[in-house]
Amino acid sequence: MAHILIHxxxxxxxxxxxxxxxxxHRVTVLERDPDRPPPPEHPEIAWTGWQRRGVNQFRLPHFMLPRWWSLLSTHLPGAGGPLAAAGATRLNTLAVLPEARRGALRDSDARFDTVTARRPVLEAALSAVAEAAGVIVRRGVSVTGVTADQRLDVPRITGVLTADGRSIGADLVVDCGGRRSALASWLPTVGARRPVEERADSGFVYYARHFRSPTGRLPEALTSIQQNYDSLSVLTLPGDNGTWSVVFTTGGRDGALRALREPDRWHGALARYPLAAHWADGEPISGVDVMAGIEDRYRRLAIDGRPVVTGAVALGDAAACTNPSLGRGASMALIHAVLLRDLLRETDPRDHDKLARRFDEATAATIEPLYRATLWYDRHRLAELAADLAGQPYRTTDPRWLASKALYVASLTDPELTRAHLDITSFLAQPGEVLGVPGVLDRVLALGGGAAQYPHPGPTRAELLDALG
Ligand SMILES: Cc1cc2nc3c(=O)[nH]c(=O)nc-3n(C[C@H](O)[C@H](O)[C@H](O)COP(=O)(O)OP(=O)(O)OC[C@H]3O[C@@H](n4cnc5c(N)ncnc54)[C@H](O)[C@@H]3O)c2cc1C
Incomplete structure (x- = not known):
């Protein structure tokens, strides 16, 4: 068993x-933000009082996908308690859909179960889970660099340096420093090569608002959580304790839609979407929060299969993050965490070279395809939004995009395909797996091929701009 430092x-x-x-393992987490989370039983203190400057998206909408819940409840079975104490909402993303669309529920539909909450509430609950597992979380400790054994060909990280001048040693350092982790800039200071990094602005902007129900009940889901329309997407996301959020996602170049930052116009726009308008029937508990400049980023601590350092791995957003409108970040981080846990079960953490190589291979085999699949979707959606802005139809020769559009349309009328589509959006299966089942693609194309680009009722771009004044 090892001493593991998580940044x-x-x-x-x-x-x-x-x-x-x-x-x-003996696990210590070092966190720069000083405030301790409130106990899970106090979700409103987490929402209004807990300061987390280190996480830009701390008060922005989050929804936990069924894949996340399936992993969490399997590998951290005690997590359900703190989440329930925090008032997290348990729901089945299929069951909430209109019965006319999904048909009768079946036992196998339990795979669409999830538990979700506003981000600060989730994080307070997870903090309690970690501490109950024996983790020491030291808050107010800023990591400023790494220490390393530089006598080796490939430097081995031996610990971290902190802003108060301390050096803390560990058998393994796990970088969970998020999208803006500085690990890459620390490595050259100990003689290591800079990691390979891909990085680009995802191109999306978010305009989001949180609400609370006057009755404690969530608004009825008339269709899928994510709905694509001309020029924007709408996301309707259940939270905890009778709260929820509504998000407009647009392309960053769409200057006319920046009016969505103003609450009156935001509401004026939402009122034009009949399947989502009633999600404004609650007490707003936030302003309209705007987030832009969100990067897609993928970082590997190895070049051509050769580690740039050993003794350290990067995980979660520090390794791979994308535009979050598919809500996959926490699930990807948990998949990655389980990979590390499993690898440490069969590889001695002090066998530094082997661990670094095998974690890189596992990341490339499992996380990278998920990252690329998300980017693939985002690139098409962004191009589609750009075409809407230009007043042109979106044309692509990519058959996978056409099949994915057809699947969505077909999922609105065929209960089997409702499940097939939900398997993808719940992050339980990839499109290729779903569409590769014999007969599925033919059925999808028969029911959804050639359908309208945007199947749900909603304003045209001109009508939307009119609503925005
Ligand atoms: C707008 C938005 C909406 C999102 N919605 C969803 C969603 O609906 N569903 C979903 O699954 N995911 C969503 N995500 C993604 C999700 O937030 C992340 O994937 C998830 O939080 C995992 O992040 P992380 O722990 O790797 O990084 P973070 O949550 O960013 O945490 C990094 C931590 O490292 C600390 N840190 C950084 N540097 C240092 C240092 N030098 N010393 C000490 N501490 C340091 C920071 O203070 C911070 O606490 C969303 C993201 C965004 C931007």
């Missing part, structure tokens, strides 16, 4: 820490 107490850092501590 960053976000969703990735806390769940990784809890998984590793349950396996008997």
């Amino acid at each position: 960053g107490a976000g969703l990735a850092g806390l769940s990784t820490a809890a998984l590793l501590a349950r396996d008997g």
Whole structure:
């Protein structure tokens, strides 16, 4: 068993820490933000009072996908308690859909179960889970660099340096420092090559608002959580304790839609979408929060299969993050954390070279395809939004995009395909797996091929601009 230092107490850092501590490792998490989370039983203190400057998206909408819940409840079975104490909402993303669309429920539909909450509430609950597993979380400790054994060909990280001048040693350092992790800039200071990094603005902007129900009940889901329309997408996301959020996602170049930052116009626009308008029937508990400049980023601590350092791995957003409108970040981080936990079960953490190579291989085999699949979707959607802005139809020769559009349309009328589509959006299966089942693609194309680009009722771009004044 090893001493493992985790840099960053976000969703990735806390769940990784809890998984590793349950396996008997001595785990310490160092977090720059000083405030302690309130106990899970106080969700409103988490929402209004807990300061987390290190996480830009802390008060922006989050929804936990069924894949996340399936992993969490399997590998951290104690997590359900703090989440329930925090008032997190349990729901089945299929069951909430109109029965006319999904048909009668079946036993196998339990795979669409999930538990979700506003981000601060989730994080407070996960913090309690980590601490109950024996993790030491030190808050107010800023990591400023790494220490390394530089006598080796490939430097081996031996610990971290902190802003108060301390050096803390560890058998393994896990970078969970998020999208803006500085690990890449620390490595050259210990003689290591800079990691390979892909990085680009995802191109999307978010205009989001949180609400609370006057009755404690969530608005009825008339269709899918994510709805694509001319020029924007609408997301309707259940939260905890009778709260929820509504998000408009647009292309960053769409200057006319920047009017959505103003609450009156935001509401004026939402009122034009009949399947989502009633999600404004609650007490607003936030302003219209705007987030832009969100990067897609993929970082590997190896070049051509050769580690740039050993003794350190990057996980969660520090390794791979994308535009979050598909809501996959926490699930990807948890998949990655389980990979690390499993690898440490069969590889001695002090066998530094082997661990670094095998974690890189596992990341490339499992995380990279998920990252690329998300980017693939985003690139098409962004191009589609750009075409809407230009007043042109979106044309692509990519058959996979056409099949994915057809699947959505077909999922609106065919209960089997409702499930097939939900398997993809719940992150339980990839499009190729779903569409590769014999007969599925033919059925999808028969029911959804050649359908309208945007199947749901909603304003045209001109009508939307009119609503925005
Ligand atoms: C607008 C938006 C909406 C999102 N919605 C969803 C969603 O609906 N569903 C979903 O699954 N995911 C969503 N995500 C993604 C999700 O937030 C992340 O994937 C998830 O939080 C995992 O992040 P992380 O723990 O790797 O990083 P973070 O949550 O960013 O945590 C990193 C932590 O590291 C700390 N840190 C950084 N540097 C240092 C340092 N030098 N010293 C000490 N500590 C340091 C920071 O303070 C922070 O606490 C969304 C993201 C955005 C931007």
